[in-house]
Amino acid sequence: MEQIQTLNGVPLKKQIARALFKQKMRALLLIAPLLIFILITFVIPITDMLLRSIDNSIVSETLPQTTASLETWDPKAAQLPDEATYLALYNDLKLAIEQKNHTKLGTRLNYESSGMSSLFRKVGKDVSKMQASVSYKEQFLAADKAWGDLKTWNLLKLYSPEYTTGYFLAALDMKKTPDGIEMLPESDRIYLNLFARTIFMSIVITALCLLLGYPIAWLLANLPMRTSNLLMILVLLPFWTSLLVRTSAWKVLLQQQGVINDILVWLGVITNAGRLELINNQLGTLIAMTHILLPFMILPLYSVMRTIPPSYMRAAKSLGATDWTAFWRVYFPQTIAGIGAGAILTFILAIGYYITPELVGGTQGTFISNRIAYHISSSLNWGMAAALGTILLTLVLVLYWVYDRIVGIDKVKLG
């Protein structure tokens, strides 16, 4: 087939591609600031975080001889490594300093133990002054006390292997033994149970939100303007108060000496001794989370319902359908998009929720994210936190995929 050409002899296809490319570039330029922002503040940190759950390469790459030498060193013996190891360290560092890699290693190890960064920055000068005639061990010890500290060597040994599945195994209540991977004893398992609880409770919370939110959304969409505006303000009210304040309010209401129990006792529904445990357990988390996430269910539902004219229901009834049939066959199917959007939003928010379960969940009502937070801020086991986070993310993606299979993600709409 003959190629069509433009007037100046360029093939038409090429010309169009060129024009489109310019267009695309211009579009890209427009979103570039946002793209860069997201890349720097979101994509890169998250990827880095996720890699952290397995990555362990920097130590063995920067200090290959040292890590090899440390393999035979037994930290439990509480003895500093032998001269050969210090020699290996000297050789490794000399090379690393030439390539300016030693500070990176310092930064990396500093995440695990503070002081490492300055130690490795300083070592650059120290190593250049060292002489082969004297014991390297003594020279290192003289250069910085830290080189004579067992903790430093423990750290190096701990982070010798390039990759580790340890975090993930631990996150799934498993461990490595000489015979292979096996489950922890029943009594030591925490994470699987926690994952199951997080998912189960998120589903329950989503269902509760849907059950409570659907009628409200319907009212919002169908009441006269003035009334529905007032109702809308009530729905949005929670957004205007701090999350902590609301959660604390639930504490005041639900605790054993709290308002609800007081009223029930006063009414004689329960005895003073039989005060209900409404908080610091799963029930507390369910109540508080449902309340907090309710608007996220109501708003998408409302925006979808608002677009459904009342004439559909009327048409259905005029065609002979009872109120229920008209609702179920005509109204409800048109709100599925809103239910989908609301459910996804609520569920994903719930599954990663942290502050509310922390405050009202006690020990039985906490979520996996509380555990992640614990590892990030208290135990400083970031690899563990990353592994748990990765599993959580994977879970959400899998559920998202299942949801797409069943409902269809294209059906989700916000109005």
Added chain:
Amino acid sequence: MSQSQGTQPFVLFDNVQKSYDGITLVVKSFNLGIDKGEFITLLGPSGSGKTTCLMMLAGFETATHGDIFLDGRSINNIPPHKRGIGMVFQNYALFPHMTVAENLAFPLEVRGMSKSEREDKVRKALDMVQMGKFGGRRPAQLSGGQQQRIALARALVFEPSLVLMDEPLGALDKQLREHMQFEIKHLHEHLGITVVYVTHDQSEALTMSDRIAVFNDGIVQQLAKPADLYERPSNSFVAQFIGENNKLKGIVKDLKGDTALVEFTNGQQAEALAVNCEGVGKPTLCSIRPERVRIGSQAGMYATEGKVIELIYLGDHIRCRMSVYGDDSFIVKIPNAGDGTMLSVGQTIRVGWDKNDCRALDA
């Protein structure tokens, strides 16, 4: 009407009133009898309560006072889905999540009809509106006119004896509108159904209806056949609302039988057909259709002088605005006879009409 035969009409509004807010009556006193097989149009300006009346008949609004009878039974307490009334909505209200065929099958399904019977009826209904090939489509994949047909087919598929249509052609362009008017009329005659049709387009009402109820202010101003409505409006609202109309203000000087002597604002007097004037000394509004006015030698005996103010050439006729009996907006339609008798602005000419064409109405 069937009432004269001693039986009740098929649909009867008996002194129906409706108020939404408890302060104003949207429908004040609505009385209307509709015979079986009739095509009745509710015509009126926006906000006059047409939709409200239709909704009361369909059961989506309850009458504040009065009874509505369908086939001799009061239906005030019958829920909409048990009334068996077909309805076509202005925005069609086709269910967007169902295909065209599913939409049509819906009323049959809720009536518990078997699948084969359903399919049969749906196919027939689709063929009836010439949409046989579109059963598998979604409403969103149809043009406005096609959706209109489907809405019509859906309202008819369960064979209701009464079908309500609320401005069903409002969203269509003029040509399609006229075409659909014809089709609806045709279906009405073919199926023998009773139709209550709402529109605020008077030409639509005139072409389609057996009878028209002109609505204003919550009451029926006149209920009559299209021709009667145009030829013999019974009050000034109807005269103004239907077709073009000259209004001459005056005072009744004398009343003899059906003849009223009216004195106009410029002091001249003329006789008119007394249709709806309150009595001697009361103001009146005389209504004359522009095409009934004759000029020049044909003016006849009830003639006066008119001064030509403006001339508009419209091809088949010439519109002439003149000053008659002190009214400067008096319009005369002069047929274009092609004989070259052209008027000129400023000219004074004799203007007259048949006494019966000048109707003295309420002011």
